[in-house]
Amino acid sequence: MRSTREKPQPARSKGLDDKLYVALAERLATLIDAGTLAVGERIPSVRRLSEQFKVAPGTVLHAYRLLEDQGRIRARPQSGFYVCPTRQPLPEPRSSTPGPRAASPTVGDLVMRMSEMSAAEDVVPLGHAIPNAACLPTQQLNRLSAAISRRTSRGFNYYDVPPGCRELRVQVAKHYIAAGCGLSPDDIVTTSGCQEAIGLCLRAAVEPGGVVVVDSPTYYGILQAIEMLGMRAIEVPTSPRVGVDLEVLERTLSTRKVAACLFVTNCHNPLGFVMPEDRKRKLVHLLARHDVPLIEDDTYGDLAYGDQRPSVCKAFDAHGRVMLCSSFSKTLAPGARVGWCAPGRYLEKVKRLKFCNTIATATLPQLTIAEYLAAGGYAHQLRKMRRIYRDQVHQLSQAVQRNFPPGTRATRPAGGHVLWVELPSGTDSMELFDRAADAKISIAPGPLFSTKGDYRNFIRLNCSVPGDAQLERAIQTLGAFAEDLSRAPTAKVRSA
Ligand SMILES: Cc1ncc(COP(=O)(O)O)c(C=O)c1O
Incomplete structure (x- = not known):
């Protein structure tokens, strides 16, 4: 054989x-x-x-x-x-320990470099967290979209206005019952992806120059939004198992003027944790005591591997301080650019900002996704994706273990499709990024996930790429580069 x-x-x-x-x-x-x-x-x-x-x-x-x-x-x-012999999984990275200084993020240029690199066709795409196209129900969505277009011209000849298509808002409200939320369609504003939802919520809650507390490391799109809006960020220590350190957060809220917190609570990008429900509840109560709003990014919440859909902080929000943001980019159609937010007490402000920003989200994709959800196939789609991603994350983690130098650590994600890898102390992930780019492999270097260029010896790997010989070779190549860089004389100096 x-x-x-x-x-x-x-x-x-x-x-x-x-x-x-x-x-x-x-x-x-x-x-x-x-x-x-x-x-x-x-x-x-x-x-x-x-x-x-x-x-x-x-x-x-x-x-x-x-x-x-x-x-x-x-x-x-x-x-x-x-x-095969069973291996102990790689040890996990420890909780982060970022300093308390507020900083203006400067990740924009690096994000664009990585995006251009990831877009090239001949590259092994381990950089951007793009879904596996083969897992998406694209044909079904195409058929629905064509049927809607035959039935009504509303998709193209009509200006939608905020809060957006009611059909979609009804479906989103229904879907979030499983996450513990009692949302009404009128609580929801549809957006062009979660990225727009985050930007609108930031603008609604924070003045330019204001301070936003984020987890550390955090998704670079969040840092980019804060950067573009002229705000500053304080990173707080974050555990790769349970999320943000609530004690340090409490001290930060007591000593600093904080305009908002912005946390990814489920299937964190890049750490992969699902914040346990009791911590979500405590976080909401803590923020209520300090009267600070929370922008909650739940983009990956539907991709948690467990049997139950994890809850969201929004479920514990009695006073409208939680602004829940998400999208269908990771589970159905990244190109549709359909997202949404439930911004609580900031609803009217977000609607006005949405109108100023883009007037409305494109109508046909909203109607198409609403019909897809109403037809009832989403639960099956999610079960399939979760299984595929759980397996692929596991496989990639094992490939890293086989090929990366001793001293490498990796997260054990509870959902989603990214792996956060800590390289031996002093290994320069920016240098690794450049070498990998020359070898036609894209990766996300650690400094992308921090306001101050931290995580220099970390990388994030996208695991949505199905395992094959090309992927195996790419991981072998990255491992060899990492090994080489971990021995570079500068490595010791930098880590000192
Ligand atoms: C944590 C997180 N939030 C938001 C986004 C942006 O989502 P969208 O493509 O729906 O704008 C992403 C995309 O990767 C993400 O990982």
Whole structure:
């Protein structure tokens, strides 16, 4: 039997609709974990298992390839599949310790450099956190959009006005019941993606020059928005498991004039944590005591791997201080640019700002997504994406473990599709970014995620790229560069 690395991979996204092979892989994984199939042991042949479980040989092969991608089994040429030794996962990065100084972020130029780099067709796209196009229901959305266009010309010949298409707002309000929110469609303003929602909420709550507290590291789009609006940011220590340090936040709120907080609470980008519900509740109460609004970015909330949709801080907000922002960019259609916010007591201000900004969000994408949600297939779509991303994050993490130098750490995300990797102390991720760019690999260097150029020895990797030989080679190349840079004489000096 040949290794899957030697031949083209099957179209996994197509096969994933058929849950049989996933169930079979999970069953075998349980046997491996329990030691029934021991390390080094040959697992039953495809033919034997297909007879035993009464499934097609192709289904067994798919299950074996999934287990192989997860690093649980390995094919030996002409011999079969064998159980791999289980590795301890990489250690996690520690909580961040940013200083208390307010700073004006300056990430804009670097974001543009990375964006241009990531847009090139021949690049392995580990930089931008773009969804896996094969996982998106694009054909369905195209069909709905065409049907809507035949039925009504509203998609093109009509000016929508804030708060945006009611059909969509109704669906968003319904969807957020699962996150603990009792939103009315009238609480919601539709926007051009979450990025616009964040910008509108910032402008509604913070004057130019005002201070916004953010988690650290945080998504560079947030820092870019703060930068563009002439505001300043204070980063607070953030744990890769549970989120922002509430004690330090309390001290910051007591000693500094803070206009707003802006936190990613679910499937954090880049750390991957889901903030536990009791901390969400405490955060809302803390901010209420200090009368400070929270802009809550829930862009990835639907992609948490657990069985239940995580709650949002907005669910605990009795006084309209939480401004919840999200979009369908990661789960349905990044190009549709459909997002929204529920800005609480800032609703009227946000509506006026939205009107000034772009008048309204494009109508046809709003109607299309509203119909898609109303038709009821979203829950299935999310289940599929979560499973794919959980597997791919796991695989990429293992590939990093195999190929990166000793001393590397990596997060264990609870959702989404990014991995935050800490390189050995002093390894320069900006230098790694340049070398990777020359090798046609895009990565997101750590300083993008900080106001002051911190996280110089961190990178963020996008894991939505399906595992194949090209990805494996890219990780090997990055690992070799990282190894080399970790030995550079400057590395020691910088980390001193
Ligand atoms: C945490 C976070 N917030 C907001 C955005 C922007 O979302 P959108 O594409 O909907 O504007 C992103 C995009 O990557 C993100 O990761």
